[in-house]
Amino acid sequence: MRRMLLPLPFVLLGAALAQTCTVRYTPPDYPELPAYQPQVFLTASPNPVVAPGGISLQAWTSSPSTTAWVRIRWTGSQLATKDEGPGSAAYPALLSPNPAQGCPQASAGTRALDFRDNGFHTFVAEASVYWKEWRTDWSCQYEDPDGGVQTTTVTTSGEMPGYPYYNCQQLRGYWQVRSGVVSNSLRVPAYITWERSLSYDQALQEFANRLIEDHKRAGGSMQAYAYAKEINDPVRSALAKIAQGYFYNCGPLGICDRADPAGEIKILTDVPSILYGLLYTGRLCGGFITFCFGQQNSRGADIGPKVEIKTFLMVKGWRHDYLLLDRLIPRKYYDPSVPEYAGVPEDERQEVLKGCQTFKDTEEGRRCLALVETPTGLTPTLKTLLMIDPMFQRGRQYP
Numbered sequence: 001m002r003r004m005l006l007p008l009p010f011v012l013l014g015a016a017l018a019q020t021c022t023v024r025y026t027p028p029d030y031p032e033l034p035a036y037q038p039q040v041f042l043t044a045s046p047n048p049v050v051a052p053g054g055i056s057l058q059a060w061t062s063s064p065s066t067t068a069w070v071r072i073r074w075t076g077s078q079l080a081t082k083d084e085g086p087g088s089a090a091y092p093a094l095l096s097p098n099p100a101q102g103c104p105q106a107s108a109g110t111r112a113l114d115f116r117d118n119g120f121h122t123f124v125a126e127a128s129v130y131w132k133e134w135r136t137d138w139s140c141q142y143e144d145p146d147g148g149v150q151t152t153t154v155t156t157s158g159e160m161p162g163y164p165y166y167n168c169q170q171l172r173g174y175w176q177v178r179s180g181v182v183s184n185s186l187r188v189p190a191y192i193t194w195e196r197s198l199s200y201d202q203a204l205q206e207f208a209n210r211l212i213e214d215h216k217r218a219g220g221s222m223q224a225y226a227y228a229k230e231i232n233d234p235v236r237s238a239l240a241k242i243a244q245g246y247f248y249n250c251g252p253l254g255i256c257d258r259a260d261p262a263g264e265i266k267i268l269t270d271v272p273s274i275l276y277g278l279l280y281t282g283r284l285c286g287g288f289i290t291f292c293f294g295q296q297n298s299r300g301a302d303i304g305p306k307v308e309i310k311t312f313l314m315v316k317g318w319r320h321d322y323l324l325l326d327r328l329i330p331r332k333y334y335d336p337s338v339p340e341y342a343g344v345p346e347d348e349r350q351e352v353l354k355g356c357q358t359f360k361d362t363e364e365g366r367r368c369l370a371l372v373e374t375p376t377g378l379t380p381t382l383k384t385l386l387m388i389d390p391m392f393q394r395g396r397q398y399p
Helices: 008-016 200-221 235-244 339-343 346-353 378-385 388-394
Strands: 040-045 056-061 067-079 100-102 106-109 119-143 149-156 166-190 223-228 246-248 257-259 264-269 280-282 296-302 311-316 320-329 359-361 366-375 396-398
Touching (some): 100 106, 200 235, 223 378, 235 264, 235 296, 264 388, 296 388, 320 378, 378 388
Parallel strands (some): 223 264
Antiparallel strands (some): 056 106, 119 149, 119 166, 280 296, 296 396
16 A cells, blocks of 8 residues: 655644644545544633732644644734734733644643733634545536536535436545644633732722723723712722813814713712712813813712722723722731730631731731722622622712
């Protein structure tokens, strides 16, 4: 039996793409080849990504012996406020080099991800594969446009040809070698809590910046709800700007982009003084040629002494939702210099401090921060579960 190697174009392609396999097959039946198109598989670990670190990727085919090469490519990332791809200079590529290739399988590892990478990352596995398909040649008759009878050869995958052919006679059956590139894609979500990468003050500043950037795209679809005794800068300033609306990217002729106020902001508190400067209703218009923002709908309600946490803020953004929890731990739980420290049982102390990874010690106590970014849709659900609207209606409303 005579054995056949890869056709010359595939040999040259393989040489250009680094590591390749030699695929051999024996005519006329090609027993080495499967009678179906092989598939390529791709896995990622971890998936999803919830802690800082890289992603390990593995790709392989269902028929390794008939695979010329396998490669993994990063095709882009859909982040909170933008899309990024391999051609973007502003966003560092996840795979380097891109693509990573092997034979007959491939593996790759991404750079370490952090909160800036939260979103969906898409990878593609591609493989050059060989297989065989059954072919049958038939001699058939058909009528030409002038009504004459013609005879022709028709090739099928085994079934007898149908209309417009008739009087078909089988000539031969044989295996035909096929080759091509198969692919498979995988979307890997990354939602890493911000406090794992940042200090207390850094996380609040990054969150305030993200709210503004997210709002430029979300506009009136942005919503925010808070249970709070206080809302401090820089988050407070960002919320006030989002509630009022603003212009940005102004050119030399005074032509600007417009960010309409958030569609709804509700702040429930037992300290009404924190609402000052955060509440806006109606419409804001101005300019030599009058421009009006969309409807402003930022209101507050005094619900009495029911808020046990320092700040719990939920924001529905453009692509992502954000949850901010800023709680206060009294000094008796962590500061041995205060008289009450010795009276706190150790198990109670550990329970209170558990999960407080990002904090800032102040005179009033330890402020613990938790900041989570999730796919959009969580905030409306939490709004219902936490009964924001009923509690708002029962409280004393401002304005």
